[in-house]
Amino acid sequence: MKVEAGDYVLFHYVGRFENGEVFDTSYEEIARENGILVEEREYGPMWVRIGVGEIIPGLDEAMIGMEAGEKKTITVPPEKGYGMPNPELVISVPREEFTKAGLEPQEGLYVMTDSGIAKIVSVGENEVSLDFNHPLAGKTLVFEVEVLEVKKAEKDSEA
Numbered sequence: 557m558k559v560e561a562g563d564y565v566l567f568h569y570v571g572r573f574e575n576g577e578v579f580d581t582s583y584e585e586i587a588r589e590n591g592i593l594v595e596e597r598e599y600g601p602m603w604v605r606i607g608v609g610e611i612i613p614g615l616d617e618a619m620i621g622m623e624a625g626e627k628k629t630i631t632v633p634p635e636k637g638y639g640m641p642n643p644e645l646v647i648s649v650p651r652e653e654f655t656k657a658g659l660e661p662q663e664g665l666y667v668m669t670d671s672g673i674a675k676i677v678s679v680g681e682n683e684v685s686l687d688f689n690h691p692l693a694g695k696t697l698v699f700e701v702e703v704l705e706v707k708k709a710e711k712d713s714e715a
Contacts, residue, residue: 559622561607562709567619568601570700579692601704612637615699622703632697638690645688646677654684 559565571580578590584599604610606619614632622628634640654661661667661684665676674686 557623557706557708559606559619559703559706560708561620563606564603564707564709565606565619565622565703566601566603566705566707568702568704569615572698572700574696574698579697605709614697615701619701619703622701624703624706627700627702630699630701632699634694634696637695637697638692639694641687641689641693646685647688648683648685651680651682651684 568582569580570578570583570586572578578586578592580592581587581590582599582601584593587593587597587599606616609616612632614636615630617636618628618630618632651661659667661676661679663676663679666673667676667686669686672688674688675691676684677687678685
C-alpha cells in the first residue's frame with residue numbers, strides 16, 4: 557500500500573544539517589544523545605496528512621510512493637524546506653526597547669516579540685538587529701524517515 561496524496565502517515569524521523577548535526581527528531585534517545593532534548597515535548601512517531609501542506613514540501617512530496625516499513629533518506633533544499641532568508645525580515649530596533657523591558661540583549665539569543673520570535677543578530681550601542689527569518693531558512697536539510705503506518709483517506713466514491 558503506497559502513500560498517496562491525502563493519505564495519513566505515521567512516521568519517525570531524524571532531521572540533520574548537511575554536516576550531520578541533528579537539529580530535530582521524533583526519537584527521544586537520539587534527541588538526548590545529541591543534546592537537543594526538550595523535556596516538555598512528547599517524543600514518538602507522528603501522524604501527518606500527505607499532500608495538504610502539514611509538513612514542509614520536500615518531505616511531503618518525497619513520502620508519496622513510500623510504504624509502511626520503508627526507510628528513506630530525503631535531502632530537502634531550502635526552496636522545498638523553510639525557504640531562503642528574506643533580508644526584509646532583519647530589522648533594527650532601538651536598544652532602549654530592551655532596556656525598558658529590563659532585558660540585556662545578547663547576540664545569538666532568541667526573543668519573543670509582538671511580531672513573533674526573532675534572533676538577535678547584532679547588538680550596537682543604540683540599536684539591536686533582529687532576524688525574524690525561520691532558523692532553518694536557507695539550510696539544506698537531510699531527513700531520515702521511517703514510515704510505520706499508512707491510512708488511506710476516505711474516498712467519496714470511486715468513479
